[in-house]
Amino acid sequence: MARAVPPARKALTTALAWAVGLLLFFPILWTVLTSFKPEPVAVASPPVFLDFDWTLRNYQDVQRQRDYFDYFQNSVILSLGSTILALLIAIPAAWSMAFVPGRRTKDLLMWMLSTKMMPAVGVLVPIYLILKWLDDMITRRTGIDVGLDSHVALLVILTLINLPIVIWMLYTYFREIPGEILEAARMDGATLRDEILWILTPMALPGIASTFLLNVILAWNEAFWTINLTVTDAAPLSKFITGFSSPQGLFYAKLSAASTLAIAPILVLGWFSQRQLVRGLTFGAVK
Amino acid sequence: MTSMTRALLGATALCACGLAAAAQQTTITIATVNNGDMIRMQGLSDVFTEAHPDIALEWVTLEENVLRQNVTTDIATGGGQYDVITIGTYEVPIWGRQGWLVPLDDLPADYDVDDLLPPIRAGLSVDGTLYAVPFYGESSFVMYRTDLMEAAGLQMPEAPTWDFIREAAAAMNNPEAGVHGICLRGKPGWGENMAFLTAMANSFGARWFDENWQPQFDSEAWANTINFYLDLMNNYGPPGASANGFNENLTLFQQGKCGMWIDATVAASFVTDPNNSTVADKVGFALAPDNGLGKRGNWLWAWSLAIPASSDAVDAAKTFIAWATSKDYTELVAEREGWANVPPGTRTSLYENPAYLEAAPFAQMTLDAINSADPNAPTVDPVPYTGVQFVAIPEFQGIGTSVGQEFAAALAGQKTAEEALAAAQEIATREMRAAGYIQ
Numbered sequence: 001m002a003r004a005v006p007p008a009r010k011a012l013t014t015a016l017a018w019a020v021g022l023l024l025f026f027p028i029l030w031t032v033l034t035s036f037k038p039e040p041v042a043v044a045s046p047p048v049f050l051d052f053d054w055t056l057r058n059y060q061d062v063q064r065q066r067d068y069f070d071y072f073q074n075s076v077i078l079s080l081g082s083t084i085l086a087l088l089i090a091i092p093a094a095w096s097m098a099f100v101p102g103r104r105t106k107d108l109l110m111w112m113l114s115t116k117m118m119p120a121v122g123v124l125v126p127i128y129l130i131l132k133w134l135d136d137m138i139t140r141r142t143g144i145d146v147g148l149d150s151h152v153a154l155l156v157i158l159t160l161i162n163l164p165i166v167i168w169m170l171y172t173y174f175r176e177i178p179g180e181i182l183e184a185a186r187m188d189g190a191t192l193r194d195e196i197l198w199i200l201t202p203m204a205l206p207g208i209a210s211t212f213l214l215n216v217i218l219a220w221n222e223a224f225w226t227i228n229l230t231v232t233d234a235a236p237l238s239k240f241i242t243g244f245s246s247p248q249g250l251f252y253a254k255l256s257a258a259s260t261l262a263i264a265p266i267l268v269l270g271w272f273s274q275r276q277l278v279r280g281l282t283f284g285a286v287k
Numbered sequence: 288m289t290s291m292t293r294a295l296l297g298a299t300a301l302c303a304c305g306l307a308a309a310a311q312q313t314t315i316t317i318a319t320v321n322n323g324d325m326i327r328m329q330g331l332s333d334v335f336t337e338a339h340p341d342i343a344l345e346w347v348t349l350e351e352n353v354l355r356q357n358v359t360t361d362i363a364t365g366g367g368q369y370d371v372i373t374i375g376t377y378e379v380p381i382w383g384r385q386g387w388l389v390p391l392d393d394l395p396a397d398y399d400v401d402d403l404l405p406p407i408r409a410g411l412s413v414d415g416t417l418y419a420v421p422f423y424g425e426s427s428f429v430m431y432r433t434d435l436m437e438a439a440g441l442q443m444p445e446a447p448t449w450d451f452i453r454e455a456a457a458a459m460n461n462p463e464a465g466v467h468g469i470c471l472r473g474k475p476g477w478g479e480n481m482a483f484l485t486a487m488a489n490s491f492g493a494r495w496f497d498e499n500w501q502p503q504f505d506s507e508a509w510a511n512t513i514n515f516y517l518d519l520m521n522n523y524g525p526p527g528a529s530a531n532g533f534n535e536n537l538t539l540f541q542q543g544k545c546g547m548w549i550d551a552t553v554a555a556s557f558v559t560d561p562n563n564s565t566v567a568d569k570v571g572f573a574l575a576p577d578n579g580l581g582k583r584g585n586w587l588w589a590w591s592l593a594i595p596a597s598s599d600a601v602d603a604a605k606t607f608i609a610w611a612t613s614k615d616y617t618e619l620v621a622e623r624e625g626w627a628n629v630p631p632g633t634r635t636s637l638y639e640n641p642a643y644l645e646a647a648p649f650a651q652m653t654l655d656a657i658n659s660a661d662p663n664a665p666t667v668d669p670v671p672y673t674g675v676q677f678v679a680i681p682e683f684q685g686i687g688t689s690v691g692q693e694f695a696a697a698l699a700g701q702k703t704a705e706e707a708l709a710a711a712q713e714i715a716t717r718e719m720r721a722a723g724y725i726q
Contacts, residue, residue: 124360245321247322
């Protein structure tokens, strides 16, 4: 039976939740509002909240300067592609760690996580040199673009940098699934492939879905590698935004318009899948 | 022959022609910053590609620091991703000396290299060889409110002293009415507050390093500079000035909240633009102040186009940068968008053009400011470096920004001038020792 909560306390909790929610959402709201302001109003002091001449001019300017859809397309390819690749590697890896752990599994998991602790800029030059070498050896000879400013290179790098998190998340979800069910499947004659594909994956679907969504968001927002390793061909929305900051002249409104355009798709995705996201993220958290 | 075969043959022939055309076309990738003049150039580049159908242009617009980081990585590793890069007078001498840039000593005769303004040309050359061509150049000067000066009963001289600037700031300061006597940069950064303070220090007889690369922040001249700056800003500056850079001060001035503003000459076209500025018809200009020591507190900067040595399309890139910085380009902008919009500060001929002088009332003052800056002898006492508001060594970005943070802290009241100068001296000494300039 549900516990009765005093109405006053309920109201207080609700108000508090709304306050925290609005506080967290405020920077995004401000960015969106700024994107509709004329440039001088965007930097006005004291700041103007709603009472200004709303304009779409910034969006027109942004689109005229650079084609949003080229960058959008690259963002979709890179975030979805790298996430699917990561899941293909991570599901079998997490299976083995969750159901047939060895003596060193825990150490291995910690080591994987530790790779996230290294500052990315530390390996920028070696990776740049490797991609340049691939450019010289493969792209120039075969015409298949795998080096700097290519989708292939970025897909591999984004997959690798998010792989530890994907494996960790899946490992946590898989541990919640009783091994006996998989054992029963094996006794019924299921092969390893059948076991992972038809037994484990459907049961862990909420976990896999939230891992997928979170990883898409992480890859979409990745800014270091996408800015440093792309020029035009594979440049995603992170590169699109960087061009709208101006050293001389007002730019906040245009930069806000570019940022709004860049976050809008992922915001919509998050909105529609929030039930799935929350369920996945709290999966196994409450015993 | 069936119609199908004919169609196939035709398609093949078309493909072959297309491939041949594509094979002959060279694509150059241009990395640039988001400035009004650069965006305008991008818009007008159709004229170039129509005249040069064999060259295709690809644009990458980046934030200034991202551009520096991307381009440095690419040049240092020989990546060859960029064919034309937009860099300033700080990078050109360093990168030119490193062999990272293609020397531009064989530009076509009609380019008229001798028409470039001498200080700008000097700032973009290493040992007499040009390594970048200027797209637009700037110095700094005083912009002031003519109405407020008149109300205060003062007259701005063409070449004011720092003492006069303080007197005028005090006279115009009226915080109750929302007007501050003077707005100056305070936001930390080698290209933000340190650009202003280094140029100001030059006019106070200070220098970053002596001839043996010993940092000089313990000198009396630096103490005078910082004390004067803090006194000016604390008494007559806007609140929270330690967060103000070019854009913030521009906004304050355009909204009528500053009596004076000492900053880049390119700001002149913004503050006199009636669409964005509430004080457009009330702005006067004067040379940057001095202290009678022979140097004025104005800087020299030119956003310039250069070709990285790693480019594999040097000839096409050279053709493009010669076009983008030519007299013809200036005329193209004038024809399409008016003389007031042509990129300023690069060519002598522009300042002899009556149409331009009429459209830009600040033109003569800009020219005088640029001509009074000497990147090869920026200070009163001799120095081992070039650069007016910076020191053209690779270590300067880091040292300049750290020192800038100290002076911003002093402006914010978190430190005294003495503490900030002592910290600056310590930072500079440590970094210069680590870099091997001094023992």
